[in-house]
Amino acid sequence: MASCISITGKNIDDYIKDHLVLLFSLRKSRIKAKKLAIMEAYFALYPVGGIFIKNGPLGNLKGVFSFLIPEENMAQALSILPTIGYCNKFYLLDFQTNTPENNSDLKNVSERDLVWKGKAFRISNFYFQDKGIYEKQSVDNRKFIILQNNKEKVVYGYRGDGSEMGRRALPVEDARCMVNLSMPGRAERLLDPFAGGGGIVYSAKYINKKIKVFSVDIDPVVAPGLEFYGSNHFTGDSSRVRFPAAFFDSLVTEVPFSSNATVNIIKAINNLKGSLKKDGRIVLMSSMNQATVLKKAIGDIGFYPYISQKVNRKGTDVAIMGWIKSYDKYKKLQAISSTVKSIS
Ligand SMILES: C[S@@+](CC[C@H](N)C(=O)[O-])C[C@H]1O[C@@H](n2cnc3c(N)ncnc32)[C@H](O)[C@@H]1O
Incomplete structure (x- = not known):
């Protein structure tokens, strides 16, 4: 199976007949680290057969990229998205339409942008990561236990001792x-x-x-x-x-x-x-x-x-x-x- 592909007017139908197009949007804090984000998504989606689209739709938007996902694996893909680090919003493109439509929270998307390789599509929000889970997992809020004076002590926001070797966060x-x-x-x-x-x-x-x-x-x-x-x-x-x-x-x-x-x-x-x-x-x-x-x-x-x-x-x-x-x-x-x- 190919890891990445270029889509053309000629091969698009071969793919969209049994694949869905999932658009990934980078979180603001990592907007410049697109290479890492794509590699992360590739490895995370490997079990569901995700294929990176080299020339994906909505390429004019900053911090987005897209993958083809076999339709039958979409439920499994959905279970992976909460675990992604560098992207936090995911959108689904629906090509079973003749009318371009933006039903998502994405701004600055014109009707012209909603046609890809000659095919109109609708875009909608698919999955947005829960900010509460992210905050709960962050070092500031996570429970940790340290050894202090030979006793265990529960702490939150543990960032080490601040020394050159001991910074942790x-x-x-x-x-x-x-x-x-x-x-x-x-x-x-x-x-x-x-x-x-x-x-x-x-x-x-x-x-x-x-x-x-x-x-x-x-x-x-x-x-x-x-x-x-x-x-x-x-x-x-x-x-x-x-x-x-x-x-x-x-x-x-x-x-x-x-x-x-x-x-x-x-x-x-x-x-x-x-x-x-x-x-x-x-x-x-x-x-x-x-x-x-x-x-x-x-x-x-x-x-x-x-x-x-x-x-x-x-x-x-x-x-x-x-x-x-x-x-x-x-x-x-x-x-x-x-x-x-x-x-x-
Ligand atoms: C940058 S911190 C790791 C932070 C960690 N990723 C986190 O999320 O908190 C590096 C750690 O390496 C440990 N360390 C330094 N030299 C070490 C060595 N030779 N063997 C094992 N650990 C070492 C330090 O005590 C420190 O906890």
């Missing part, structure tokens, strides 16, 4: 996006080796309840909180901790942003690479300063990059990057990966 959208980029639908076990306040752990469990999450952090303070989120947690140094060979499907983590930590991050990845399965994935968020060094080091140990993009996180630029261990799987991702790379 991954936004919900990034945590979900990173987990989705690691293809969680097919994963049995996921590891976060720098787990901190548990943004990744929490989102992984939200996205796929069946996934077994493992975590490591050098700081004993966060251990009870990570266990509370359902992780098999280890307190220790990720560059030394041992796991069985070929044990994890993915390693997903926000690394400590200090450049003093970069050498140790590379040591940790070297230490853990053998514990990733042969088609294992690595998804990292790092500071922009660390990104070039990490890209080189992870390439050198035999992983292939399938996504990399800068994200502005409340005024600070960071990088989100993804690699895969299997060359064959990397080749299979080439079509979507290079299409997304060329998007401005």
